[in-house]
Amino acid sequence: MPPGDHLLEFAITAFVLIVVPGPSVLFVVSRGVALGRRAALATVIGNTGGVMVQAVLVALGLGALVERSDAVFTVVKLVGAVYLLILGVRMLRNRHGLAQLHDATEVPKGTRRIVREGFVVGLTNPKAVIVFTVVLPQFADPSRGHVPLQLLVLAGLFLTIGVVSDSAWAIASGTARTWIARSTGRLEAVAGAGGVVLIGLGLRLAVTGRHE
Numbered sequence: 001m002p003p004g005d006h007l008l009e010f011a012i013t014a015f016v017l018i019v020v021p022g023p024s025v026l027f028v029v030s031r032g033v034a035l036g037r038r039a040a041l042a043t044v045i046g047n048t049g050g051v052m053v054q055a056v057l058v059a060l061g062l063g064a065l066v067e068r069s070d071a072v073f074t075v076v077k078l079v080g081a082v083y084l085l086i087l088g089v090r091m092l093r094n095r096h097g098l099a100q101l102h103d104a105t106e107v108p109k110g111t112r113r114i115v116r117e118g119f120v121v122g123l124t125n126p127k128a129v130i131v132f133t134v135v136l137p138q139f140a141d142p143s144r145g146h147v148p149l150q151l152l153v154l155a156g157l158f159l160t161i162g163v164v165s166d167s168a169w170a171i172a173s174g175t176a177r178t179w180i181a182r183s184t185g186r187l188e189a190v191a192g193a194g195g196v197v198l199i200g201l202g203l204r205l206a207v208t209g210r211h212e
Helices: 004-017 023-034 039-060 060-068 070-093 112-123 126-139 145-182 184-207
Strands: none
Touching: 004 070, 004 126, 004 145, 023 039, 023 070, 023 112, 023 126, 023 145, 023 184, 039 112, 070 184, 112 126, 126 145, 126 184
């Protein structure tokens, strides 16, 4: 277990990193506005699962490899970017179908699929890669032993803060969508804008440098 002061310091650091909107937050918000609260919360579940896999891999030693290898980091970054681009294009193409919804809680695709898409975004989130491979290890204390366990505890704290923050974004964006859904034209415009946001986010990730 990391020292208590390390946990507090990491919690503050994690909170600051999480509240700054990154790929996961923007993805959750776009889903909430376009598809509603249930879809946004399902996205949070999937995204958390993907980030959790990253945390476990870091604890098992992959973090050191990603930290040292620009090639591995680039592959992870580009996979996430391409996936967001595909989702953005798909949302743009389906915006007319989304505009026909009359129930703001209706989801035009299976919940499992939404969770799966959120999982991939979380798994390939470069922001989480940086946190787990560069920031998180700084708060472990090798002198106390069991470093992998310390990393898992710290990652669990990060995930807990992330779930609370992302869920708040999901509920807020889903609630806004309820008002927007009263107008077919507004919903179609929002769905199209959500697609543009995802495409822009994917392009931004593709050109983001390792230390940005």
